[in-house]
């Protein structure tokens with residue numbers, strides 16, 4: 310597998326509980342390098358645009374309100390097979406189903422407040438990175 314980049318969000322439930330460092334440590338232990346990072350607070354319009362793929366889902370309103378409730382940390386992670394590796398380190402969407410040692414098993418509060426987001430495929434990773442970062446901000 311080649312070196313890939315993926316997009317990650319440390320979500321409001323985690324930034325609020327001061328878990329940013331603990332979550333980044335999990336990425337680094339898994340061999341993922343942080344090549345871009347910033348702490349921001351989304352507007353409602355930005356959250357709705359980012360999660361547009363889920364617009365028809367029953368949890369869309371709740372998800373967008375949650376994502377703007379506190380600052381988030383958006384990052385680009387780089388490494389061997391980074392997209393799949395990041396999702397492995399994150400664990401299942403619902404922390405009750407997440408494997409031991411994963412971020413969501415250790416830190417997530419619920420299926421909604423689940424501490425992290427990670428891109429699910431190369432095309433979405435590229436779109437999500439471009440949504441938040443300019444080329445100048447990516448330092449490999």
Ligand code: RTP
Pocket residue numbers: 363368372401402420421422423425426427428429
């Ligand atoms: P993500 O996109 O955040 O990395 O998570 P994912 O792929 O594991 O989950 P996805 O199906 O894409 O859902 C996006 C986010 O929506 C919230 N969600 N809430 N209340 C619910 O039933 C529910 N289901 C999903 C979660 O915050 C999930 O990460």
Ligand code: MG
Pocket residue numbers: 427429
């Ligand atoms: Mg997803």
